[in-house]
Amino acid sequence: MRAKNHLLGSLKAIVAGMDLQWPDKTTIEPPKDKQHGDMAANIAMVLAKQAHTSPRELAARIAGELQHDPRIANVDIAGPGFLNITFAADFWHSTIPAIEEAGPRFGSVEYGKGKRAQVEYVSANPTGPLHIGHGRGAAVGDSLTRVLRFAGYDVETEYYINDAGRQMYILGFSVLFRAKQLCGQNLPDPEDFYRGEYIKDIAAEVLKLHPDLMDMPEDDALPICRDYALNDILDGIRKDLADFNVEHQVWFSEKSLLAEGAVDKTFDRLREAGLAFEQDGALWFRTTDFGDDKDRVLKKSNGLLTYFASDIAYHDNKYDRGFDLCVDIWGADHHGYVPRMRAAVEALGKPKESFDVILVQLVNLLRGGEQVAMSTRAGTFDTLEEVVKEVGRDAARFMFLSRKSDSHLDFDLDLVKQQSMDNPVYYVQYAHARIASVLRKAEERGIAVPAKATPAILGALTGQDELDMLRLLDQFEDVVESAARQLAPHHISFYMQDVASALHRFYANNPVLNAGDNDVAAARLVLLKGVATVIRNGLDLLGVSAPESM
């Protein structure tokens, strides 16, 4: 980020000095090929037309100006007119003091400063335990939250509890049904009910608390079963999430929303805007005005609300709480629902960009390459709790975050569990542990680890591996910013693998304690400390621990 900002400032001054307008299409980025210097800028190419000259000629003029900068070692003109800039070593050296000064905040940026965001995720119906798919959504939502906070946003996290409506009735009904069976009644399986074993457990507990359950009228027994099941299942969900290092600050009840008449308020707003109309005895919302395929029903002709109706009211409520950005994380099978939700947000008068949905694709659970059948009846495990218990929290989270969220994920239990180089999480953690080990050894051997890096100490960092490392560390802030902008936390895990790879390479080729030179040892030690800080901060964004030893 320092390299980019430095060039941005210099180039803007040069362009202004030429009486030209700064083009928004300018990119300043590290080139793919190291041969092309530290940073590459396309400024001459995007500015040539405006300057009435050829890209290469313009590049030559700009290069001439940049050469005056003592922090820049070299400027080349390449290809169609790229400027390839190489910084002086001491420019890169000051990356280390920057890391030391920021410490656990290094990598944070001000991209979202002053803006409030809400991330709503998991929000699984409280009718059963979380499964592995929910786990992926939990990892993505939690990590995204951390990334957005690091990028300057004020973020609140929320779990929307669908505790109203038909599925709650079915939940109560299912428990009561199992309770009847437990009491010896011989009943055929109903068509529509929750079949999981956990329902039987809940039924048994309800019976223990209410021995007279069977004597009650169903109108009394059903709510008892429903409420007990809801609380029990929600407790389980809370515990699973806590064990997964995932926190929701707000648990928002759909029932409470309905109770306060939010839906009617929202209907009124839509009517006032001329977007609601009656037809065939139902109340409709004209979502086609906002690009939806067809209009949608809000209130059915039987008088009941649709799920969509309360969802609009819910989002209305979110915006009333003052968020500049609302991010919903949904299972990808709900993608058809996105256009209508976008329509609703627009109809509520909110800017399009203030609402975003991240679709999380299904997780394909494997063991040793073979698909694990997703049958709860067969007792094969697919609950989040069991998966985390088997492979560990760090490995599971890293796996979920090492893929674009909207692509399918093969989750092979044997692979994720494996503590080897097949498993990227250990590769990254090992890099951190290695540094910690070197720092411990330094103390044992009485080699001083400088508390603070000074230019005199850093002057000993002249090797290619050392400068490459500094350049990579300087990119951390850029990675955080783009992950926040794209709502894509997986960028962090790919960057972490790059940093770990650079560290392992460095470690193999550059002795630190055995450098045979105190100045070199001191310089490399402060460099390693900087690397450790970046790895720690990056892993923290993923919610993965950074061990001191392995």
Place this chain on the structure above:
RNA sequence: GCGCCCGUAGCUCAGUUGGAUAGAGCGACGACCUCCUAAGUCGUAGGCCACAGGUUCGAUUCCUGUCGGGCGCACCA
């Protein structure tokens, strides 16, 4: 039938405001521990970025079409 997502190395996948000779890990083959953790490093092989057009200085990226895969198209939640 309509809509959305996807198609990149043998496998799993990165690559987002369009940039240079398209990357990583695994797998395969071959090297490296008297030395700070070998859970590591280095090297080799592997590609018509599904296909065909278009836009321009330049396309894996943007547009159109075709093929192939996944998922949605309720007065369900």
